[in-house]
């Protein structure tokens with residue numbers, strides 16, 4: 001069991017933190033004593049998200065666009081100046097994408113998807129690892145992957161490829177950072193009941209599609225955001241000190257196969 005004080009004195013940075021899975025991750029880390037840095041583009045949304053966290057006295061907001069490298073450089077320079085350390089990075093940011101036929105994905109969409117899902121994770125990881133190495137911190141990095149990289153579906157080529165690249169990026173980085181005792185892992189959610197997923201339920205066609213999808217989850221329900229956050233916190237904690245390069249599906253068995 002993780003102690004209530006597991007992250008006391010630790011600085012945790014969570015990207016894509018103003019809603020959904022990212023917000024729940026921030027809530028769990030604040031409950032365990034962490035200084036939490038929440039990052040997203042829209043400051044008003046970030047403020048509302050922070051206000052929804054019960055223990056928010058040590059929660060700090062930074063708004064920037066993480067698909068732009070110069071904004072990432074600026075973010076980590078401010079974090080270094082203000083906090084002097086970073087113990088945990090959660091690359092939660094990931095852009096949901098509508099279905100697009102295999103031959104209709106233009107270069108702009110490929111680039112946007114990779115900038116948001118893959119390159120942002122890479123650049124944040126490099127910047128966080130630089131601080132960890134400089135300060136001798138045996139840190140943890142958790143990247144959010146997706147069942148879409150494991151259970152392939154037509155119409156999601158760009159999203160699946162970008163998330164598969166996050167999985168591979170994680171394994172290679174785990175090798176590169178092992179000599180500094182920095183661990184890098186993936187939590188790979190299956191369908192999760194975030195606000196966005198729930199809002200799609202207003203559309204009758206979507207309701208039917210989601211009902212079909214539900215049948216394919218062996219444990220019989222969507223993930224709660226807390227299911228995903230539990231796994232992220234575990235992999236960031238001392239209880240996972242010998243785990244690196246792992247891809248941990250948190251999907252109720254969705255990517256194993258189908259039940260009959």
Ligand SMILES: NC(=O)c1ccc[n+]([C@@H]2O[C@H](COP(=O)([O-])OP(=O)(O)OC[C@H]3O[C@@H](n4cnc5c(N)ncnc54)[C@H](OP(=O)(O)O)[C@@H]3O)[C@@H](O)[C@H]2O)c1
Nearest residue numbers: 016017018019020021040041042065066093094144146192
């Ligand atoms: N929900 C699912 O069913 C599911 C399933 C599998 C995997 N995942 C993965 O889990 C992670 C979280 O998913 P989610 O559904 O909770 O996300 P979400 O609800 O779409 O939230 C995305 C967050 O990222 C921020 N954001 C978007 N673009 C940004 C940018 N360019 N720079 C900085 N911040 C940005 C958004 O705030 P702003 O708009 O204000 O920037 C928001 O806080 C993602 O990596 C996703 O791919 C989710």
